[in-house]
Structures are given as structure tokens and as C-alpha cells.
Amino acid sequence: MNKAAMVLMPLLILVAVPFGAALMITAISAPAVGQQLRAVDCLGAIPATGEWRPPFQQKYTVSDRGFGRRFHPIDHEWRMHSGQDMVSLPGPGPVVAVGDGRIKFAGQMSGYGNVVDVQHSGGAVSRYAHLASIAVTQGQNVAVGTKLGVEGTTGASTGEHLHLEIRINGRAVDPVPWMQKHGAPLNGKAVAASSTTPEKVPEGIEEGGVGFTLPKPGTPRKDSLHNPPIPIPADIKKLYMQAGKKYGLPWTLLAGVGMSETAHGKNTATSSAGAQGHMQFMPSTWEVMGTDGDGDGRADIHNTADSIYSAARYLVHEGATRGGGEGVKKALFAYNRATWYGNDVLYYAAQYGGGVVLGTTTDCVSAGGKQSGRQLPPLTNERAKKALSWAAKQDGDDYVMGANGPEAWDCSSLVQQALAQVDVSLPRTAQAQRNWLAAGNGFRVPPGQEKPGDLLFWNSYLGPDRIGHVAMVWDPASKTTIEAQSSRTGVGHFSYAGKQDKQIFEVWRIGNVSDSPSRDGK
Numbered sequence: 305m306n307k308a309a310m311v312l313m314p315l316l317i318l319v320a321v322p323f324g325a326a327l328m329i330t331a332i333s334a335p336a337v338g339q340q341l342r343a344v345d346c347l348g349a350i351p352a353t354g355e356w357r358p359p360f361q362q363k364y365t366v367s368d369r370g371f372g373r374r375f376h377p378i379d380h381e382w383r384m385h386s387g388q389d390m391v392s393l394p395g396p397g398p399v400v401a402v403g404d405g406r407i408k409f410a411g412q413m414s415g416y417g418n419v420v421d422v423q424h425s426g427g428a429v430s431r432y433a434h435l436a437s438i439a440v441t442q443g444q445n446v447a448v449g450t451k452l453g454v455e456g457t458t459g460a461s462t463g464e465h466l467h468l469e470i471r472i473n474g475r476a477v478d479p480v481p482w483m484q485k486h487g488a489p490l491n492g493k494a495v496a497a498s499s500t501t502p503e504k505v506p507e508g509i510e511e512g513g514v515g516f517t518l519p520k521p522g523t524p525r526k527d528s529l530h531n532p533p534i535p536i537p538a539d540i541k542k543l544y545m546q547a548g549k550k551y552g553l554p555w556t557l558l559a560g561v562g563m564s565e566t567a568h569g570k571n572t573a574t575s576s577a578g579a580q581g582h583m584q585f586m587p588s589t590w591e592v593m594g595t596d597g598d599g600d601g602r603a604d605i606h607n608t609a610d611s612i613y614s615a616a617r618y619l620v621h622e623g624a625t626r627g628g629g630e631g632v633k634k635a636l637f638a639y640n641r642a643t644w645y646g647n648d649v650l651y652y653a654a655q656y657g658g659g660v661v662l663g664t665t666t667d668c669v670s671a672g673g674k675q676s677g678r679q680l681p682p683l684t685n686e687r688a689k690k691a692l693s694w695a696a697k698q699d700g701d702d703y704v705m706g707a708n709g710p711e712a713w714d715c716s717s718l719v720q721q722a723l724a725q726v727d728v729s730l731p732r733t734a735q736a737q738r739n740w741l742a743a744g745n746g747f748r749v750p751p752g753q754e755k756p757g758d759l760l761f762w763n764s765y766l767g768p769d770r771i772g773h774v775a776m777v778w779d780p781a782s783k784t785t786i787e788a789q790s791s792r793t794g795v796g797h798f799s800y801a802g803k804q805d806k807q808i809f810e811v812w813r814i815g816n817v818s819d820s821p822s823r824d825g826k
Contacts, residue, residue: 341680343817344744346668346731355708356403356488357448359432359468360455363393363494367465371478377462386476387431387469388490396455396464400448400497402430402488407444416467417459420452431469434461449497487709487717489724491819496628496665515660515706518554519629521650528648533563533655540568543612547597551616551770552625554659557632560652561615564645569608582611593618615639620770625663626736632661666731668739678744680815687726687816688757695722695776695786701795703788713788713795715774719759722776727818734761734774741812749811751804754780760800761810768807775800777811 358364367389374385401422408429409421416433420440423429436456440446457464470479483490496516521528536544536559544562548555562568565584574580578587585593585605594603597613604610624635636646653659683691695718704712709721716734723730730737738761742748749758754777764772775787775798783801788794803809 339681340816340818343728343819344678344740346666346736346740346743355448356483356486357400358483358488358490358493358495359399359402359430359466360390360392360397361400361449361495361497362397364397364492365391365393366480366490366492367391370480371476387433387467388479389465389467390490391463391465392455396436398451399432399435399453399455399466401446401450401452402468402483403428403448403486405430405446407440407442407446410438410440410442410444413459415460417461418453418456419459422446422452427473429469429471429474431467431471433467433469434458434465436464484724485710487721489729491724491727491729493729515662516628516665517660518557518653518658519632519650521647521654522643523647524644525647525651526642526644527564528651531567533652534567534570536562536568536656540608540612543597543609547613547616548659550613551620552662553616553619554653554657554661556653556656556659557619557624557649557661558612558616559656560649561619561636561639562612563652564640564648572606581605582608583615585611585614589618590614593621617769623667625661625770626733626739627667628663628665631663631667664731664733664736666733666736668731668736668743680744680747680817682747683726683728683757683814683816687728688755688814691722691726691728692757692776692778692786694725695719696778698788698795699786699797701788703791703794705791715788718788718795719774719776723814728814729819735771737761737774738771738810738812741814744815745817746812746814749813751809751811754811755813756780757814759812759814760785760803761808761812762803762806763808771808771810 369385369389371388372385373382375382403422403424405422405424407420408423409419411419413419413433416431418435418438419431419433420435420438421429421431432452434456435453435458438453439451440453446452455464455466468479470477470482480490540562541555541559544555544558547553548558559568561583566572566582569582572580572582575584579585580587580590587605590603590605593614594605595610595614595617596603597609597611598607603614618639619635622635622638623631625631627634632650633646636649637643639645698713698718702712703714705714707713708717713721716732716737719737720730720732731740737759741759746759754760756777756779758777760775760777761771762773763770775785775789778784778786778797783799784797785800786795786797789796789798
């Protein structure tokens with residue numbers, strides 16, 4: 305089927321089903337079908353991904369004083385306003401570069417006060433005006449997220465705020481759609497600090513997600529103060545690496561646990577509390593978390609491979625891959641309820657090389673596969689159609705793990721940006737997106753009752769207990785999706801027939817939620 309026909313198909317389906325959808329929702333939801341509700345937000349900052357980001361790290365408001373003709377608050381006349389005003393929360397905060405570039409200008413400019421211009425590739429210049437102070441110098445190379453100065457009220461300004469401009473070949477354009485197109489919507493969300501060095505992703509990973517570095521060890525520490533890390537036997541290190549790859553954890557974190565518990569198997573005697581095996585599991589915990597790591601068909605608490613794989617599974621279960629560094633610390637505290645223990649593990653992990661957790665700094669708490677008690681109508685057909693139409697235009701783009709557009713995506717970033725077209729801000733990873741829906745922003749649909757625009761989630765490279773992939777339903781009749789599938793196949797339309805046999809296969813319908821619920825829902 306040609307691309308034009310594929311684009312038309314879900315649009316026709318969407319037009320054909322609104323009355324049936326309305327009847328179904330009437331039975332389960334109190335609000336009117338077209339009513340938009342405010343989205344339930346997740347805790348923590350959105351990870352900074354891709355080549356572009358907003359100019360703040362903390363939360364902020366996007367002022368009504370945007371691009372176009374506006375009434376000047378000082379000169380009291382209508383004139384062209386060439387940028388977008390923004391205010392950080394709770395108070396004046398650091399202003400950072402929205403992309404890589406070189407400082408074209410840093411100083412004072414009439415009307416703008418203290419201003420920084422950053423020259424980017426492709427003729428784009430980002431301008432940051434009314435700064436209280438400037439932290440860079442002209443000619444300096446800067447990476448995305450580099451601090452440029454502090455938000456202020458210098459120049460022709462009536463209060464502390466940032467005036468952001470985007471200029472293309474010298475001509476000012478509206479920053480809001482430009483930033484949206486480049487994968488960094490100005491939606492007021494806190495965005496974590498950008499890393500100035502790319503984080504290496506484990507080889508063989510094919511599906512969506514982002515990463516964050518392991519947190520540094522804090523204080524207090526205990527055993528690691530007098531027990532230095534010892535060399536790891538080759539066969540044990542191989543198991544740490546294999547389990548870490550499967551569960552999206554740096555192998556060094558598992559090595560830190562192994563060093564803390566048994567010095568990598570040198571002391572596997574049952575502890576005074578009754579913990580057993582290489583990673584020292586209590587039998588009661590093993591009954592729930594015990595995993596067959598060596599593929600012999602049984603989970604043996606005294607089998608080294610089973611013990612290491614089970615430790616990785618347990619840490620993920622306890623939140624090591626969500627909530628950033630705090631999530632890792634909480635998971636280690638659950639493993640052994642002592643703050644010093646977690647610091648010991650992180651110390652050993654750092655000594656073995658540290659690494660990147662495949663997860664998110666956003667903490668969307670899982671609802672165990674069930675939606676919250678919140679009642680809400682589904683995303684309107686018009687909004688679903690718009691999101692699908694945008695996704696279809698990316699057909700043929702490349703798949704790159706961790707990419708966030710505009711010409712390369714991974715599975716979760718494509719879905720995230722498709723929904724951003726209709727003012728819905730999803731978290732960054734597939735698992736966090738499903739948890740966000742379960743937290744009160746959507747509802748689960750039985751397989752076989754999906755509609756165009758619904759989201760499909762299933763387990764993948766991260767093992768049987770964790771969602772690793774997300775796709776958008778394109779045509780339920782032919783069981784096709786629009787998705788960023790893999791580095792081999794890229795973005796396109798694919799079949800999801802047979803995916804129901806996965807250990808996890810869930811269909812979720814997005815609620816008619818919005819970051820700006822005052823809009824009309826269209």
C-alpha cells in the first residue's frame with residue numbers, strides 16, 4: 305500500500321467510529337467526551353534528550369506575551385514582539401543554551417539589557433535577553449545545556465523573565481513551533497541538566513529509552529572504608545554484564561552488590577539473618593523474585609547465575625530505572641535497609657567504572673498494570689487523528705537509540721513527540737509512558753478493542769518483567785502500527801499480530817488530557 309493510502313486509512317476509521325466510542329465511554333466515564341482534563345503530572349524532571357532542549361532546567365511558565373504584535377508594557381503602543389517570554393519557577397534561575405553552538409554575542413544591547421546570542425548550525429541563532437548576569441564570553445563554544453547566565457529584568461523589562469528569540473538567517477521566527485519541531489516543546493516542564501558528554505549505550509539495545517549516570521556514593525560508608533574492591537573473576541564478570549544488559553543496568557552496579565554481599569562469591573555462607581547465595585537473598589524474597597538466569601528451567605537460590613539475574617530483576621522492580629539517581633538509591637535501600645550499604649555499593653560500582661542506567665529521571669509510579677480510579681473520556685478523534693498524521697510524516701526516518709528527532713527517533717521519543725502535537729506531554733521511556741497512563745491519564749483496553757491512536761506496550765530487551773517497547777495503533781483491522789521499530793527497519797508501518805503472545809502485551813487509550821486544559825480539545 306502506498307504512503308498516501310496509508311495516511312488516509314486511520315483518518316477514515318476515526319471518522320467512522322466516534323459514536324461507538326462515545327457510547328463506550330459513557331458507560332465508564334462521568335466527564336463529557338469532548339472535555340479536556342488537566343494531565344496528572346509525574347514527579348521529577350524530564351530527561352534532556354536529543355540535540356535541543358528548553359532554556360530552563362526548572363519548571364517555568366510560558367507567558368501570554370509571545371511572538372507577534374503585542375502591546376508594549378513600557379512604551380504603551382502596539383509593536384512586533386519577536387520572541388517568547390518565559391518565567392522560571394519558583395524564582396529567577398539559570399538560563400541554558402537550547403542547543404550546541406558558539407557565542408556570537410555576549411553583552412548589553414538596547415532594549416534587551418544583558419543578552420547572549422548563540423550561533424547554531426543551519427543559520428539558526430538563539431537569543432536570551434534581560435539576563436541579570438552573563439556567564440559566557442563571545443567566541444566561546446558551548447554545548448546544549450551550558451549555563452549562559454541568570455534570568456533577570458535588565459533593559460526594557462517590567463519584571464524578571466527570559467525573552468527567548470529564534471532567528472533563522474537573521475529573521476525572527478516564532479520560538480514555540482520551532483522548538484516543538486526540534487523535539488523540545490516549551491511546555492513548562494522541568495528538564496534535567498544536559499550532559500556535555502554523550503553516554504554510551506550498551507551494545508545490542510534496539511528499542512526506546514534514555515539513560516542517566518549512576519549517582520555518586522555519599523556518606524556514610526562502612527565496609528568500603530576498609531574493604532577495597534577486589535578483582536572480579538572472569539566468569540562472574542560475564543554474568544554481571546549479561547544480567548545488566550538484559551535489565552538495563554550498568555554491570556558495575558551488580559558488581560557493587562556482589563562485592564558488598566559476598567566479595568564476588570568468596571563468602572556465600574548463609575548470613576545470620578538467613579540470606580543465601582551469591583547475592584544474598586532471603587528465601588521469602590526469592591520466592592517472588594527468583595529468576596532462572598542460566599536457562600536450565602529452574603530458579604535456584606544457590607546458583608550464581610540465577611542469583612545475579614535475580615538481583616538485577618529486584619533492583620529494577622524496586623525502581624532503579626526510574627526517578628534518576630534517587631531511584632537507584634531507593635532500590636539499594638530496599639535491597640538492604642541501610643544508607644551506608646547503598647553508598648558502599650555505589651562506591652564499588654564507581655571503582656569498577658560506573659555506567660549508565662537505561663531509564664528515566666522522571667518518576668511515574670507504576671500502578672501494577674491497572675489504571676487509577678480517575679474517570680476521564682478518551683482522547684478525541686480529532687486529536688488522535690492529528691497525532692497519527694504527524695507520526696505518519698516521519699515514515700522513513702531513521703531509528704537511533706536515544707534520538708529525539710527531527711529525522712531520527714527511538715520508539716518512545718516518536719510517541720512522545722506525536723502526542724506533543726496535541727498538547728499532551730508524555731514521559732520519555734516506554735515504561736514511564738505506560739505508568740503515566742496508569743497514574744490517571746488513560747485507561748487500559750482489552751486486546752481486540754483497540755482503536756487508531758491507542759498505544760501498545762510490550763516487554764522486550766529489558767526482560768519479561770519490564771516494558772521495553774511502545775507503538776501507536778494505526779489500523780486495528782490489519783493490526784498495523786506506526787512506530788520506530790529498530791535500527792534495521794527505522795520508522796514505518798509494521799504488524800503487531802502475534803505480539804499478544806508476549807509476557808507483557810497491553811493496550812492503553814490516552815485520556816482527553818492536556819497541559820493547557822482551557823483549550824477546546826480539538
